[in-house]
Amino acid sequence: METRRIDPVNCSVARALSVVGERWSLLIVREALDGARRFGEFHSRLGIARNLLATRLETLVTAGVMRRVPYQEPGDRQRFGYELTEQGRALRPTLVALLEWGDRYLADPQGPSVIVRHRPVDGTDSCDEPVKVVLECAAGHSHLAPDDICRTPGPGARFVEGP
Amino acid sequence: METRRIDPVNCSVARALSVVGERWSLLIVREALDGARRFGEFHSRLGIARNLLATRLETLVTAGVMRRVPYQEPGDRQRFGYELTEQGRALRPTLVALLEWGDRYLADPQGPSVIVRHRPVDGTDSCDEPVKVVLECAAGHSHLAPDDICRTPGPGARFVEGP
DNA sequence: CCATCTGAGTTGAAAAACTAAACTCACGAA
DNA sequence: TTCGTGAGTTTAGTTTTTCAACTCAGATGG
Numbered sequence: 001m002e003t004r005r006i007d008p009v010n011c012s013v014a015r016a017l018s019v020v021g022e023r024w025s026l027l028i029v030r031e032a033l034d035g036a037r038r039f040g041e042f043h044s045r046l047g048i049a050r051n052l053l054a055t056r057l058e059t060l061v062t063a064g065v066m067r068r069v070p071y072q073e074p075g076d077r078q079r080f081g082y083e084l085t086e087q088g089r090a091l092r093p094t095l096v097a098l099l100e101w102g103d104r105y106l107a108d109p110q111g112p113s114v115i116v117r118h119r120p121v122d123g124t125d126s127c128d129e130p131v132k133v134v135l136e137c138a139a140g141h142s143h144l145a146p147d148d149i150c151r152t153p154g155p156g157a158r159f160v161e162g163p
Numbered sequence: 164m165e166t167r168r169i170d171p172v173n174c175s176v177a178r179a180l181s182v183v184g185e186r187w188s189l190l191i192v193r194e195a196l197d198g199a200r201r202f203g204e205f206h207s208r209l210g211i212a213r214n215l216l217a218t219r220l221e222t223l224v225t226a227g228v229m230r231r232v233p234y235q236e237p238g239d240r241q242r243f244g245y246e247l248t249e250q251g252r253a254l255r256p257t258l259v260a261l262l263e264w265g266d267r268y269l270a271d272p273q274g275p276s277v278i279v280r281h282r283p284v285d286g287t288d289s290c291d292e293p294v295k296v297v298l299e300c301a302a303g304h305s306h307l308a309p310d311d312i313c314r315t316p317g318p319g320a321r322f323v324e325g326p
Numbered sequence: 327c328c329a330t331c332t333g334a335g336t337t338g339a340a341a342a343a344c345t346a347a348a349c350t351c352a353c354g355a356a
Numbered sequence: 357t358t359c360g361t362g363a364g365t366t367t368a369g370t371t372t373t374t375c376a377a378c379t380c381a382g383a384t385g386g
Binding site for chain 1: 168169170171172173174175176177178179180182184185186189190193194196197201203204207208209210227250252253254255256257258259260261262263264265266267268269270271272273274275276277278279280281282283284290292293294295296297298299300301302304305307309310311312313314315316317318319320321325326
């Protein structure tokens with residue numbers, strides 16, 4: 001009886017979570033997507049402890065999710081802030097998926113506090129309609145239900161024995 | 164100068180993370196999506212400490228993500244296992260989004276270890292093509308880029324002052 | 327009947343992560 | 357020279373997480 005399974009430890013979900021799975025990490029990314037740049041902005045928006053914020057920002061920078069950038073207010077010295085890299089902005093679908101899930105199952109009685117809309121930053125082609133996350137296969141089938149998909153081993157799969 | 168912003172604390176992302184944002188929670192959900200049922204399966208697949216696993220499962224059950232179900236092996240006493248509720252299965256897009264992000268930026272040099280394919284559990288209409296997460300607006304614009312969307316206040320929005 | 331096995335949890339102590347608040351450091355302004 | 361600002365750091369106390377050993381309930385077997 002073959003009971004090999006894909007090794008659950010050698011998995012991109014686990015690796016992704018080792019980068020953004022710590023407490024606060026995804027909220028820092030969310031605030032950055034919402035325009036936060038400065039240490040103090042992240043601190044006051046989130047209420048995270050300052051030392052932990054410093055550690056998290058450093059982790060995110062090391063992982064390539066954020067980048068440390070100098071800025072200078074007129075009549076002030078140069079300081080450093082943080083912005084998302086392309087890798088960091090690519091977390092947007094993850095955050096939208098979490099938002100959607102939270103809206104559906106844990107919403108404020110009043111309804112969602114945030115609605116994500118289709119509105120490009122440059123203002124062109126703005127339709128302003130709400131945005132959803134959908135699962136779509138390469139053959140073009142869209143809006144797949146959670147049970148319409150399965151996991152198969154990829155080229156980097158390791159295997160383990162057992163149930 | 165108005166500087167009101169949507170309160171970042173009263174947000175479905177934060178609420179979602181308060182349920183599934185702790186270490187191991189999403190990995191437990193992932194294993195459950197992959198068929199794990201029993202305490203010992205989660206334990207040996209993930210290598211999580213047993214007491215923590217017990218705590219997490221209880222949290223997930225309380226939150227409505229999982230459900231405690233009796234099972235009985237022939238010639239053994241009744242025991243309890245865990246399965247996802249519909250609410251738990253609805254986390255699939257979140258996990259696929261994380262998987263995709265991990266594959267893109269943190270992959271094993273060999274390539275992804277898991278490929279998600281379009282294959283319904285009942286076997287009908289199986290095309291087996293790889294599945295991706297895409298952002299799509301209600302007007303039908305699909306494959307939106309991270310910068311093509313913005314956040315706007317919803318009916319449950321609270322506001323805060325400051326930068 | 328009694329010892330043994332199995333698998334789901336508990337317990338308890340040590341290590342690591344998190345919080346809160348005070349402190350440092352560099353510089354521009356008064 | 358002193359004060360204010362904003363990015364961090366330090367320190368001390370609390371909470372989480374880890375690891376390993378233990379309990380508990382029933383089936384099995386002598």
